[in-house]
Amino acid sequence: MSQAELTSPRIAAEERNALRQSSMISIERVSKYFDTRRDKRHLALSEITLPVTRGEFVSILGPSGCGKSTLLYIVGGFVQPSSGQVLVNDRPVEGPGPDRGPVFQEFALFPWKTVLGNVTYGLDQRGVPKAEAVARARALLAMVSLSGYENFYPKELSGGMKQRVAIARTLAYKPNILLMDEPFGALDAQTRTRLQNDLLKIWDEDRKTVLFVTHSVEEAVFLSDRVVMMSRSPGRIQDIIDIDLPRPRDRASLLLDRRYQDYVVNIERMMDAQTGDHS
Numbered sequence: 001m002s003q004a005e006l007t008s009p010r011i012a013a014e015e016r017n018a019l020r021q022s023s024m025i026s027i028e029r030v031s032k033y034f035d036t037r038r039d040k041r042h043l044a045l046s047e048i049t050l051p052v053t054r055g056e057f058v059s060i061l062g063p064s065g066c067g068k069s070t071l072l073y074i075v076g077g078f079v080q081p082s083s084g085q086v087l088v089n090d091r092p093v094e095g096p097g098p099d100r101g102p103v104f105q106e107f108a109l110f111p112w113k114t115v116l117g118n119v120t121y122g123l124d125q126r127g128v129p130k131a132e133a134v135a136r137a138r139a140l141l142a143m144v145s146l147s148g149y150e151n152f153y154p155k156e157l158s159g160g161m162k163q164r165v166a167i168a169r170t171l172a173y174k175p176n177i178l179l180m181d182e183p184f185g186a187l188d189a190q191t192r193t194r195l196q197n198d199l200l201k202i203w204d205e206d207r208k209t210v211l212f213v214t215h216s217v218e219e220a221v222f223l224s225d226r227v228v229m230m231s232r233s234p235g236r237i238q239d240i241i242d243i244d245l246p247r248p249r250d251r252a253s254l255l256l257d258r259r260y261q262d263y264v265v266n267i268e269r270m271m272d273a274q275t276g277d278h279s
């Protein structure tokens, strides 16, 4: 079904229901206005409809300011849409919940807590017994290659290590959905590649549903089942590209894969058309 068909008011009720039933996340005709100093009613998102299947890895790409973060915040329940709705497991999102784990740059680590304290924090809040919380945190820190750093404080860690702690912290309380807003954006290329591999490894183990915002076409193609291309403000869905590449994915062999290269080149062209860069 095309994006135009999905957003059409003519879409039959049964079809909408069928769509919801197969979706873990159902974003339905979501629009968002903000009051800004320049514009009393700035339309940031316009009529976004996007069903996301359980276990799917979906990346969102688009020019700066097209509303990618806003969309993720709406799914997370941190921002209310002006119209439309988001359903998670058939229930309307009314606020944040433990089923959706945010990995947002703004949600920094607690500087006064150790690495272990940061990862167990959410578990303590949920009443998980201390020994179980510590065991779970240690296992996750091992998974993100941070064993031995349990007693370090955030200021003693590199940017990439902090980001791995943030991922472990979110995974600790076992959300079914991961909402990741440019989680690797501020990292050097080598650390970024490493964390992409770690994330895919973790994802391969229990196939969480992931919504992942990025500016990197290569990152989106490497990680995703589908790439959603958004258009310049107001943010609309311009295109959805199925990434038909085998899993598990290995970056070194993918780089030599003609299909991977074609996806990257084609999506980069779409991005250039959006940003007006035709160089």
Ligand SMILES: Nc1ncnc2c1ncn2[C@@H]1O[C@H](COP(=O)(O)OP(=O)(O)OP(=O)(O)O)[C@@H](O)[C@H]1O
Pocket: 034, 035, 036, 044, 062, 063, 064, 065, 066, 067, 068, 069, 070, 071, 233
């Ligand atoms: N709280 C807010 N109040 C007013 N305007 C906002 C608010 N949050 C976002 N906006 C505006 O909404 C639009 C979309 O912002 P958003 O951060 O979602 O874009 P983005 O695609 O994630 O951008 P980037 O790629 O640069 O991070 C922008 O024009 C932004 O200025």
